[in-house]
Amino acid sequence: MKLNRPILIGITGGTGSGKSTVARAIFQSLSEKNILVIEQDSYYKDQSHLSFEERVKTNYDHPLAFDTPLMITHLRELLQNKPVNKPIYDFELHTRKRETQHIEPRDIIILEGIMILDDPVLRDMMDIKIFVDTDADVRIVRRIVRDIKARGRSLESVISQYLSTVRPAHLQFVEPTKRYADIIIPEGGNNQVAIDIMVTKIKSVIRDQLIKA
Numbered sequence: 001m002k003l004n005r006p007i008l009i010g011i012t013g014g015t016g017s018g019k020s021t022v023a024r025a026i027f028q029s030l031s032e033k034n035i036l037v038i039e040q041d042s043y044y045k046d047q048s049h050l051s052f053e054e055r056v057k058t059n060y061d062h063p064l065a066f067d068t069p070l071m072i073t074h075l076r077e078l079l080q081n082k083p084v085n086k087p088i089y090d091f092e093l094h095t096r097k098r099e100t101q102h103i104e105p106r107d108i109i110i111l112e113g114i115m116i117l118d119d120p121v122l123r124d125m126m127d128i129k130i131f132v133d134t135d136a137d138v139r140i141v142r143r144i145v146r147d148i149k150a151r152g153r154s155l156e157s158v159i160s161q162y163l164s165t166v167r168p169a170h171l172q173f174v175e176p177t178k179r180y181a182d183i184i185i186p187e188g189g190n191n192q193v194a195i196d197i198m199v200t201k202i203k204s205v206i207r208d209q210l211i212k213a
């Protein structure tokens, strides 16, 4: 199948809300496997010019922490069926790796991240916008487990970062973008009814694009 142009689906929500889990569930439920998932996290700014101590102090929940112009450029290229070299982010070192990942364009592109509905240019590029809505207490518990297991953090550092930057920035920048979503999915990946509705909608957007092709 080759679509007239690739479809871009945005999935946002707070940290630990289940964005990646929803992206995976949509991928698994679609028989069409020409899908690419891009994490906004890959586009955190390069901080190799800073010392590790300085990098730890960065507010990673502020829109300015991301290299949004580069992400928009890459998404535009993918939507024009061109390949890109995507940055790779190292969460333990808080900076970009030297190597990049070569990504070929696909018919369906899922972009997931905490701040993807904040930028009006990015919003306008999306065919479907999803907000995964999960209570803050559930999200922080999930984040503690994940950050200790997968991102090399201590319990104290996760709690201190959550209270100083993650929580205030969530209320200021992430939560307000809910108003831009086409659909709000409570509880994320285990909400099979919402996943089925999204898959039906994605199939209808694919059909529209096939008719235009």
Ligand SMILES: Nc1ncnc2c1ncn2[C@@H]1O[C@H](COP(=O)(O)OP(=O)(O)O)[C@@H](O)[C@H]1O
Pocket (backbone or CB within 6 Å): 013, 014, 015, 016, 017, 018, 019, 020, 021, 022, 142, 143, 146, 187, 188, 189, 190
């Ligand atoms: N509905 C759920 N029930 C239980 N655990 C979940 C659920 N959704 C996600 N998780 C777990 O919570 C953690 C964060 O989920 P993830 O999808 O990575 O969130 P996000 O991408 O929004 O940060 C992961 O370890 C994941 O396995």
Ligand SMILES: O=c1ccn([C@@H]2O[C@H](COP(=O)(O)O)[C@@H](O)[C@H]2O)c(=O)[nH]1
Pocket (backbone or CB within 6 Å): 014, 015, 016, 041, 044, 060, 061, 090, 091, 093, 094, 095, 113, 114, 166
């Ligand atoms: O160097 C970094 C970069 C980011 N973070 C935190 O990651 C989350 C976003 O990732 P999710 O997968 O959506 O949870 C964000 O809240 C940042 O605080 C970090 O800790 N260090």
